[in-house]
Amino acid sequence: MAKLILDNLHKTYYKNKEPIHAVSDLNIETNDGEFVALLGPSGCGKSTTLRMIAGLEGVTSGNIRIGDHKINDLHPKDRNIGLAFENYAMYPPLSVYENISFNMRAKNVPRQKIKKQVEKISDLLDIKDLLHMNPSALSGGQKQRVNIARALIRRPEVLLLDEPLSHLDGKVRHKMRTEIKHLHNEIKCTTIIVTHDQLEAMALADRIAIIKDGVLQQFGTPLEVFNHPVNEFVAGFIGEPPMNIFSVFTKFKDGNIYFTSKNEKLQFKVPDKYVEFVQEGKEYHFGIRPTDISVITDDHPDSIDTNVTVFENLGEESRIHIKIEEDNILSIVSEEIYPFDTGDHIKIKFDTDRIHIFDIETGGRIENTKVTAILS
C-alpha cells in the first residue's frame, strides 16, 4: 500500500528549439489506496504525466515518490508499478494464461507459485474460463480484463490505467466501468486512471485532477468538481448535458441589481449572495446546470418568462431548449415529461443556490471561498 506523490513535476519538450510545456508544476498527492483520475481534453498532458510515473518518459524537473521513495531515476521495471495500456498490447501467439504469467516466468518464479497467483487474479477479474484461449478470440471487454490482470499480477504498489474503456462500446463500456470500480474496492490498490471522458472519471475516481494545457485546474472529489468548479473550464468540462454558460451584464433598475443576457431576452435579479461581488455595468459569465432550472406554473418574483425553442421527450426525462443567443441554447433537464412544443410560453426559475458566476477575463469563479483547490 502506498501513496503516490507528484511534487512540482515539469515536462518540457523542444520543438524547433521552442520549449513546449507539456506538464507544468504539477502537484498531486494521493492517499493510500485512492483512485485518482487525470482528466482533460486531448493534448492536456495527462498521458505524459502517466508515462512519467511509469518511467516511460523522463522528468524535466520535480519528483515522483511512492511513499518515501523517490522513483524518478529508477528503471520502469524497478518502480513496482502496474500499467494497463489502452490498446492491450498482448502477445498474440500466447494464451491468456501465458500472457498473464509472462513476467513471472521471465523472472523464473516457481511454476506452482505462478499457477496460484494466476488463479487468484483470474478469480478476481472473472476470467477463469478464458485462461486457455488466445487473445484474438476475446471480446474487447475480455481483453481489457486480461490486460488489467496482467498489470495486477505483479502486485504493484500503484496501478496505472491508460484510457481502459475508450476502445469499448456502449453497454460493454458501462459494464466494464462498474467492474473496474468494484475491483478497486476489492483490492484497494492506489490507482491512477487517465481519461478524457468526464463521466468515466466521475464514476470511478475518489478524486479527479482536471488538467488543461499541462496545468492542474482543480483536484477534488466528483461532487466537489461538479458542485463547486473553480473556473469556467472545469464548469464546462464536468457534467452531461453541459452546464449552460452565457454572458450577462449587470444593470441597476428600481433599486435592484439585475443580470441581463446579451439580447436582453433573459433578465433576473442578482441573488443576494452575489450582490456585493458584482460591479455595475460589467460583463460576467453566468453558469447554471440544466438540472438546476425548474419550470414553474405559479407566479414567482424571480421567475423568467420565455418561450420553448425545442422540446425533447427522452422517455426517462425531458429536455427543454431555449435559444438565448445565436449558437447558444439554454437547456433544462427535468424528470417530468411536459406536453410542450416549440413556441410555447413558459416560466422558468433558476435555483439561486446553484448558480455560478465567472470572471470573463480569468475564467475564475467569483465568490470562490468554499473550494479547496489549487489554481495557478
Added chain:
Amino acid sequence: MVADITLKSISKKFKNNTALANINLTVRDKEFFVIFGPAGAGKTTLLNVIAGLYLPEYGNLYLNGVYFNYVEPEDRNIAMVFEDYALYPHFTVFENIASPLKSPKYKESKAVIEKEVTRVARILKIDHLLERNISELSNGQRQRVGLGRALVRTPNVFLMDEPITHLDAKLRHQMRAELKEMQKNLDTTTIYVTHDYLEALSLGDEIAILNEGKIEQIGTPDDIYFYPHNEFVASSFGEPEINFFDALVTDDKQLSIFEEAKIQDIPDIVKNKLDTSARSIRVGIRPKDIKYSFVKENDYSVECSVYSFEPLGAKAVLTVEKNGNQIRLVVPSILQMDMDQHVYIELDINKAMFFGPEKINLFSKFLKDAKGEVIWQS
C-alpha cells in the same frame, strides 16, 4: 412534393452473410423516420438500398406506390447527408450550397441558383452567413450548410447517416436540439440512421429498431420506450440499462421475484394476458423505478449488498448484488454509498414490464404476421 416509401420483404446478402432479412416498412410522407440499431445491425446497408447504391437480392421498393428497384441512384432524387458533411473547405457557404445546382445534371442558370440558395438559407436560418468561408463556421452552422446543400435540390427524400455521431457528448446534446429545431422547417420525408437511443427518441416520428439485419420493432418513441416489443428493445433504450428478473408465477397467479420477499399480486391487466399454464415470467424494471432504503420497510423489500457506486453528476448509478445478479438503480449522488454496505430495494411492480416466451413483451403493440409484415394492435 409527396414522397412515401415502402419496403417489402427486402433482403440483402454479402457472400454468405445476411445483412438484411425480410425488411418490411413504410415511411409516410413528410415523416422523420429513424433507423436505430447497434453497430453491424444493417442500418447503413438499408440506407444504401434505399439510395440505390445496393440492389437488394429480394424484395421490392416503392416510391409513392411506384416500383423503383431499378431506378438509378441519380434519378431517385434522394439527397444524402453524410457524417462529416463533406463540405468544400475553400468555398463560401453560398458556393457550397449552390454546388449541386451547378453540376452537369442540373446546370441551373445564375438567377435560379441565387433564388434557390436564398430560399434554402432562409429555411435553415443561415442567410446572414452566405459570404462566409466554411472555416469560419461553428459546428452547428456547418451542419446547416451540409443540410442546405442537400435541400437545394428539393429532393423527394433525405437520407442522413449518423450526422452527429462523431461529435463529443456535449456538442451532440446541442446539435440534436439544433437538428430538431430545423426539422420542423424541412418539410421533407427524412430517413435518419443512428445508434444513439437519445437521438432516436428525440427526433423520430417513428423508429425502426434493427438488429442483425432484422426488424425488432417499429413504433413511435412512446411505443418504443413504454411498450418495447422484446427484451432487446427494452435494453437498448434507457441508461443505465433496464433490469430483468426471472420470476415465478404461483398456482394462484401470484408473483415471486425474490425468494425471501413476500409473494405479490400480479396486476389484473397482466393476469389477463398471462397464459394459464405459465409458471415463470421475466420482469423488466427500469433503474429509476427501484426504491431503496437503509432499513427494511416492508415485506416486499429485500436486502442487497452494494457492488459499485458511480456518481455521474447529480445522479449516480448504484449497482447492488442479489444472489449473484447485479441490479442497477439510479440514486442521488450525495448518498455516497460504500462497497458491501447493505441496502434494501423494492421493485415498483406497477411500473414493471412483463416479458413472456421468447422474451416478447405481453403488452407489445407491435405484431408481425407469418410473412413478417406488421399488424398493428389497437
